[in-house]
Amino acid sequence: MEILMAFVIGMLFMSATYLMLSKSLLRIIVGTGLLSHGAHLLILTMGKVKRGAAPLLGEKASSYSDPIPQALILTAIVISFGVTAFFLVLAYRTYQELGTDNTEKLRGTEGND
Amino acid sequence: MINFLILPILVPILTGILLLFLPRHIYLQRWISAISTFGTVMVAASLVQKVYQDGIQTLDVSSWEAPFGITLVSDMLSATLVLTTSIIAFLCILYSCFSIGEARERFYYYPIVQFLVVGVNGAFTTGDIFNLFVFFEVMLMSSYVLLVHGGTKIQLRESIKYILVNVISSALFVITVAYLYSVVGSLNMAHISERISEVEQNGILTVIAILFLIVFGLKGAIFPLYFWLPGSYYAPPTPIMALFGALLTKVGVYSIMRTYSLFFYHDYEYTYGILIFLSLLTIILGVIGAIAYMDLKKIIIYNIIAAIGVILFGFAVMSLDSVAGSVYYIVHDMIIKAALFLIIGIMIKITGTSNLKKMSGLIKRYPGLAWTFFLAAVSLAGIPPLSGFFGKLLIIRGGFTEGFNVGAEIVLFSSLLILFSVMKIFIYGFWGEPRSYPEDEKTPVKSLLIAPVILVIISILMGVGSEAIFPYISLAVETLLNPDIYIDAVLKE
Numbered sequence: 001m002e003i004l005m006a007f008v009i010g011m012l013f014m015s016a017t018y019l020m021l022s023k024s025l026l027r028i029i030v031g032t033g034l035l036s037h038g039a040h041l042l043i044l045t046m047g048k049v050k051r052g053a054a055p056l057l058g059e060k061a062s063s064y065s066d067p068i069p070q071a072l073i074l075t076a077i078v079i080s081f082g083v084t085a086f087f088l089v090l091a092y093r094t095y096q097e098l099g100t101d102n103t104e105k106l107r108g109t110e111g112n113d
Numbered sequence: 114m115i116n117f118l119i120l121p122i123l124v125p126i127l128t129g130i131l132l133l134f135l136p137r138h139i140y141l142q143r144w145i146s147a148i149s150t151f152g153t154v155m156v157a158a159s160l161v162q163k164v165y166q167d168g169i170q171t172l173d174v175s176s177w178e179a180p181f182g183i184t185l186v187s188d189m190l191s192a193t194l195v196l197t198t199s200i201i202a203f204l205c206i207l208y209s210c211f212s213i214g215e216a217r218e219r220f221y222y223y224p225i226v227q228f229l230v231v232g233v234n235g236a237f238t239t240g241d242i243f244n245l246f247v248f249f250e251v252m253l254m255s256s257y258v259l260l261v262h263g264g265t266k267i268q269l270r271e272s273i274k275y276i277l278v279n280v281i282s283s284a285l286f287v288i289t290v291a292y293l294y295s296v297v298g299s300l301n302m303a304h305i306s307e308r309i310s311e312v313e314q315n316g317i318l319t320v321i322a323i324l325f326l327i328v329f330g331l332k333g334a335i336f337p338l339y340f341w342l343p344g345s346y347y348a349p350p351t352p353i354m355a356l357f358g359a360l361l362t363k364v365g366v367y368s369i370m371r372t373y374s375l376f377f378y379h380d381y382e383y384t385y386g387i388l389i390f391l392s393l394l395t396i397i398l399g400v401i402g403a404i405a406y407m408d409l410k411k412i413i414i415y416n417i418i419a420a421i422g423v424i425l426f427g428f429a430v431m432s433l434d435s436v437a438g439s440v441y442y443i444v445h446d447m448i449i450k451a452a453l454f455l456i457i458g459i460m461i462k463i464t465g466t467s468n469l470k471k472m473s474g475l476i477k478r479y480p481g482l483a484w485t486f487f488l489a490a491v492s493l494a495g496i497p498p499l500s501g502f503f504g505k506l507l508i509i510r511g512g513f514t515e516g517f518n519v520g521a522e523i524v525l526f527s528s529l530l531i532l533f534s535v536m537k538i539f540i541y542g543f544w545g546e547p548r549s550y551p552e553d554e555k556t557p558v559k560s561l562l563i564a565p566v567i568l569v570i571i572s573i574l575m576g577v578g579s580e581a582i583f584p585y586i587s588l589a590v591e592t593l594l595n596p597d598i599y600i601d602a603v604l605k606e
Contacts, residue, residue: 020277020281025273028277032277032280032281032284035280035281035284036280036284036287038284038288039284039287039288039291040287042287042288042291043287043290043291043294045291046291046292046294046295047291047294047295048295068294068300069291069294072243072287072290072291072294075243075247076246076287079247079250079283080280080283080284082254083250083254083257083276083280083283086254086257086258086276087273087276087277087280090261090269090272090273090276091273093264093269094269094270094273097264097266097269098266098269098270103273106270106273106274107270
């Protein structure tokens with residue numbers, strides 16, 4: 001199971017890298033979304049995907065799955081939500097002010113002689 | 114009081130929350146944030162004294178025992194850095210009151226600065242690797258907002274690049290923590306260190322060491338990963354630039370020092386070899402940038418990069434002398450970089466340009482400004498009575514005694530070129546025929562000059578009184594060289 005997950009996560013990282021190297025700003029943001037998906041799945045996989053009950057004491061099972069990675073992912077998810085929301089609004093503002101979403105054109109020479 | 118070491122995090126966070134309710138009352142905001150940051154300085158100073166007297170302070174948050182809960186640890190290194198951070202934040206807020214402008218102050222400028230201080234102080238104090246990630250994000254989120262605050266075109270453009278780089282490095286941080294967790298099964302730094310020394314450092318741990326170097330190198334701008342810094346730090350207004358230049362990269366450097374001294378000291382040849390190699394290239398690249406530009410901001414920005422190289426070289430040599438040198442130098446560099454940014458901010462305000470070729474003769478009308486800059490510049494280069502000297506002296510001595518002759522020579526030679534780059538500002542900007550500038554009369558130079566003058570005085574005192582602060586530094590060095598002290602303090606064995 002971990003091997004399959006490793007391949008899937010690898011594919012996610014690959015697509016994220018490809019998208020982040022493109023010119024359009026929105027593609028880059030989609031890339032960051034995929035990157036954080038990959039990272040979150042990786043935490044889950046690295047905590048070992050063993051069979052066990054959901055980590056709720058009411059289940060009264062003999063073994064549970066590891067609760068720590070799930071807490072870490074929950075934290076990482078909300079953080080990346082916050083950053084992505086900010087990034088999207090920033091991209092919107094930049095499009096309004098500078099009139100382009102092409103990162104090649106986001107250059108300037110103010111003050112550099 | 115055992116909760117004492119959480120106060121440098123708690124005071125700014127409560128102030129920040131309070132200030133969120135008062136966006137329209139600018140005077141109130143200024144007074145509250147200045148008074149509370151001064152309070153943070155006082156708290157941090159007494160924390161340093163407490164660590165000096167009673168040894169490493171630890172706090173198990175909510176009384177969960179060490180490896181299971183989050184532990185906050187304040188050893189001498191982190192306490193000193195928290196104190197330095199608080200002083201710089203206080204003086205930058207003092208400077209902001211006169212310079213940032215009401216339009217920005219109305220839109221939550223002061224609360225965001227408080228949250229930045231929360232992130233930095235928290236990152237210096239935490240003893241848990243995932244909690245370090247969270248404090249990094251607190252710091253980075255505030256820095257995103259501060260960088261784009263005001264929304265001019267250049268700020269919008271550079272924020273996009275800055276955020277993208279940091280989103281990638283944060284994802285890489287999460288990935289690295291996941292790998293480390295799967296190898297050692299713990300998140301508490303002291304516990305991780307113990308587990309790693311049980312298995313010795315095998316191949317996978319060396320890979321994780323390099324991944325950490327990439328993550329923290331992206332935050333701290335070391336050689337191949339510094340590319341985002343010159344553009345991003347160019348965009349924001351002066352006090353924000355001073356906060357960034359003094360604090361943000363140093364958190365990355367601190368994290369490299371912490372993880373490498375605590376986790377990855379078993380395979381010295383390889384991991385530290387790479388660190389030395391990269392730090393020397395960082396010095397060289399930083400110095401080349403510093404002498405290449407005729408632009409005030411760019412010169413100081415590339416000096417940040419060069420100084421990071423010097424600090425990491427001293428740390429990576431790992432002898433008693435050189436680590437003491439780099440602890441001393443990191444404190445000195447934070448203070449002097451803040452001072453330099455604030456001073457060039459005043460110069461830019463007076464002349465309306467950051468191009469050196471378009472200004473001259475400022476010393477005739479602003480002698481106080483000129484001599485403050487002169488002192489800051491010679492302190493940066495490391496002229497004996499001032500603070501830059503002792504750090505570099507110890508680093509170079511450590512380098513020569515441990516046999517890293519080329520490295521020590523590069524550090525020596527870089528000082529010369531750094532001196533050249535800042536003297537260039539002095540000669541072009543302050544000497545020559547006075548010109549008249551449009552903003553001449555309107556700039557309140559006297560009140561703006563308070564903050565950099567205090568910083569330069571601190572730098573002089575650090576240089577003159579280096580004998581007095583050396584016991585504190587050697588206490589910090591002790592924990593860096595013997596991770597067992599740290600582990601014993603946290604796990605209470």
